[in-house]
Amino acid sequence: MxxxxxxxxxxxxxxxxxTTAGTAVKVQIRSGAQPANCAAADSGTLLAEFTLDSDWASAASxxxxxxxxxxxxxxxxxxxTAAHYRFKDNAGTTTHMQGTVTATGGGGDMTIDxxxxxxxxxxxxxxxxxxAPGA
Structure with missing residues (x-):
């Protein structure tokens, strides 16, 4: 069950x-396979880095x-070639989330152009x- x-x-x-990640977080687009978990060191080449707005997400619904x-x-x-992203705190030191990247329509966790x-x-x-899981 x-x-x-x-x-x-x-x-x-x-x-x-x-709440945990804070404001103005960093999102890194990287090449290669994503690390085994968020605590592991960065992998691949850093291709682009985004700094998100202070209030970067709407309330969950x-x-x-x-x-x-x-x-x-x-x-x-x-x-x-972009393959994964790492979502980090605003200092860019702690990874809180990571996932796959695909072109728009490709079904990745995040899509880029x-x-x-x-x-x-x-x-x-x-x-x-x-x-969120558990629906």
């Missing part, structure tokens, strides 16, 4: 992400957390939501 949670609990869990201010654009600092990135190119996060 799978665990089920009320919508109120699922929303509270999701809203805690913003129906067990879904939606990131605001999208699309969000940054300039690539390196060339490579183009996964083939060249240094100096604009990179855009086009969509990003998190759905």
């Amino acid at each position: 799978t665990i089920q949670m009320s919508t109120a609990l699922r929303n509270a869990l999701l809203d805690q992400i913003e 129906a067990g879904v957390k939606t990131f605001t201010g999208l699309p969000k654009t940054a300039t690539a600092g390196a060339t490579g 183009n996964t083939s990135i060249a240094s100096g190119q604009s990179v855009q996060i086009t969509s990003w939501t998190i759905t």
Whole structure:
């Protein structure tokens, strides 16, 4: 049997992400396989880094957390193929979340406009939501 949670609990869990990570967090787009877990060292090449707005997500609703201010654009600092993201505190030192990156329509945890990135190119996060388990 799978665990089920009320919508109120699922929303509270999701809203805690913003409370824990803080304001003006960093999102790094990286090449290669993502690390085994958030405590592991960064892997791949850092292709682009975004600093999100102070209030970067709306309150969770129906067990879904939606990131605001999208699309969000940054300039690539390196060339490579985007494969994963790391979501860090505003100092960029603690990873709180990571996941896959695909081009828009590709089904990744986060979607960007183009996964083939060249240094100096604009990179855009086009969509990003998190759905809590237990529905």
